Amino acid sequence: MLKEIINTADEKMQKTISVLKKDLSTMKAGRANPAILDKIEAEYYGAMTPLNQLANITVPEGRILQIQPWDKSAIKAIEKAILKSDLGLNPSNDGVIIRLIIPELTEETRKNIVKTVKKTGEDAKVAVRSIRRDCNDKLKALKKEADISEDDIKKAEEEIQKRTDNFVKEIDKILEVKEKEVMSI
Structure with a gap:
């Protein structure tokens, strides 16, 4: 049951990354795409x-x-x-x-696109953290219902937190690459 919750969190967080990549790919970067x-x-x-x-x-x-x-x-x-x-x-x-x-982007346009990229990235991070919160809520509900030790619940929460941190780092890397792409002339 705990593994299932962790795997569900992993899948949903991976989907969030996929959506982020798709959204970023539709943003102009001065090159034809x-x-x-x-x-x-x-x-x-x-x-x-x-x-x-x-x-x-x-x-x-x-x-x-x-x-x-x-x-x-x-x-x-x-x-x-x-x-x-x-x-x-x-x-x-x-x-x-x-x-x-595709016209050359002005400095101002590039900065506006970077702002949009950062906002999109922030939305993805919020989605990942929301998935973490939902999974932690399921774990707490499971603790009340099932015969699962507090240590197992704690380990599962720590595993979900570790995965959340990894996905947030991955989002940061994706945003960094997109920012460089937009700001390069």
Whole structure:
């Protein structure tokens, strides 16, 4: 029972790390990255469809994203979705391919992105600590219900705390890498 609670905590904390990495990958860093388009959906035959399901997205050069729709009739809808997004990019459409030129980031923009990165990281740390709290609550409830010694409960709490600390350190490392990526020119 104790192992199960610890394993559940581990799985949930790992999912938090995965979500953090996915969220950070969608943030602009001055380089072309197809992941920045992951949250954008275009209307296609009446349904909102993610861009990566409508087109092939490639990076032909360092700061250019190339979007080649599988169905040419979707090109206007894709262009419209990009313009509506909060990315602030102007698509260039030649009738077959849409090109997005990722502008150089100004110092101020970089600092704002770093603030957003830190806030996202802080949210991930809060989620990890919340998982720890939930597991500790389950352990306390287990102590009342089951015939488990106080020492075993204490060891399980210490194990969960150790894992929490490791995940928080991992989040810090991920944030450090993203900050360097954003601040490098």
